[in-house]
Amino acid sequence: MAASFRAELIKRSPKPIDLYEVSLDTARVQTPEDDAPFIAYIQAMLAGRKLDLIVPVSAPSAFFVRGNRQLLFPTTPVPIVGRLSFTPNPGGGYVFRFTRPVATNGN
Numbered sequence: 001m002a003a004s005f006r007a008e009l010i011k012r013s014p015k016p017i018d019l020y021e022v023s024l025d026t027a028r029v030q031t032p033e034d035d036a037p038f039i040a041y042i043q044a045m046l047a048g049r050k051l052d053l054i055v056p057v058s059a060p061s062a063f064f065v066r067g068n069r070q071l072l073f074p075t076t077p078v079p080i081v082g083r084l085s086f087t088p089n090p091g092g093g094y095v096f097r098f099t100r101p102v103a104t105n106g107n
Helices: 004-013 030-047 059-074
Strands: 083-088 094-100
Touching: 030 059
Parallel strands: none
Antiparallel strands: 083 094
């Protein structure tokens, strides 16, 4: 998470903020089944915590959140700053792109 984003959240919040950062090595993810270890890791790391906001910071993380939202954080708001599109890469994996800016609740 960018230090400036983190600092701005803390500065603007009237209440203390607990930030949890999860990094995913999505370069190794080739199929939806490859998400399973990441899902298990996130579930273990965040077990018992009430999350107020999920902020994906890149196209691959936004794609991951979008694909696994109902399983991981079905009621937590997820702002996405652009429209995410992806196409299968002939060499494996996906090519991710953000297009025109939009605001969404993750749907």
